[in-house]
Amino acid sequence: MRKCKFEDMIDGYLLNRLGQGDREAFEEHYFNCPSCFEKLQERDLVIRTIKNHPEVLTQESEAREPFFSRLKTELAAMFTPRQLVLAGVTAVLLLVVVFALVPRQQIPAPNFFLTDEETVRGSSITLISPVIDMGQVPASFEWKKLGENVEYQVSIYNHELLWKATTKENRITLPEEVRAKMVPGEKYSWQVKAFSADGTLIAVSSKVQFKIADK
């Protein structure tokens, strides 16, 4: 809306700063211009309030409203209600996208390095035992169960693959002949891979190292 040229006279008129000619011209104008008269009344009330209650402007800030109320006021001054509603709707939509839709997207599974050349993506398997140095050759290996119909492949390494076996349980007992190959003072590592019923690799554990203590 175009600003009326007389609007700039409102303060001058109310504060008695206009010359007689300007004052009379402005008075005649506001008898003819409802918009200017409305602004005049409003400004008159503001100035009258300031004149009657100057302490409102000189008091310290402690009586003032908290940050969010001021933010609300300033936002209301900067934007029209329509713009605020649009901003609100946009914010809600963004929240829906971020918190409801994005998590449903297929998030890439972490990478697992099987060997230097071999990398797969999949869920992780938590190994339970052995994960620290052992006083003797472990009798069995245990890990956290992933679900039903999962086949686990357990591999034990020295410097190279020492033994590999599969099971549907979440633990496996080491055969005597393998235990016999494992000697105190040596470092070993082990890893478990999980396969679905159709043979697809679905999860891999990290390769955990343990040492068998010297006797």
Next chain:
Amino acid sequence: MVAKKKKEEDVQELIIRYRPIITFRVRKALGAQNPEADDLVSEIISQVLEKIKSGEFRGESSLGTFVYTITSRRIVDYIREKTKVIKYAPEPQAYPDPQETLESQEASQKIKEALSRLKPKYRQVLYLYYYQELSREEVAQKLGISPRKVSELVNYALKLIRKEIKL
């Protein structure tokens, strides 16, 4: 019958439209505390209606200007009657005006709240400009900013207040 009803409606519309403007003008000239202000407003409205009825308003100027002229003349006459001094036009009344209607008291309360919530920089500039009645240049000099910046601060503060009292 229909014409008479239409005429009555026109008169009502005229009173509704111009009474607040005439009241504002009269109070500005005489002060709202003047006990005769309301009577003077009623008298001016009667004069306007009478002059329209007698055909004095011929549409040479706008109706607003016609009402303004009658209002200003009556104010001058009033001052003349009271003071017997004709030399100058009535001096406008200075603030503050202690008399406030219930409606304006409510609005004034809202404005007070809005003022108290303004940032110090806005409150300071409003205090100097409206309460101390310094010019924009004087406020600018006092605060070490440009007169243009003073205008911006005043206008923005008024905008904030306007939004708040209309919420």
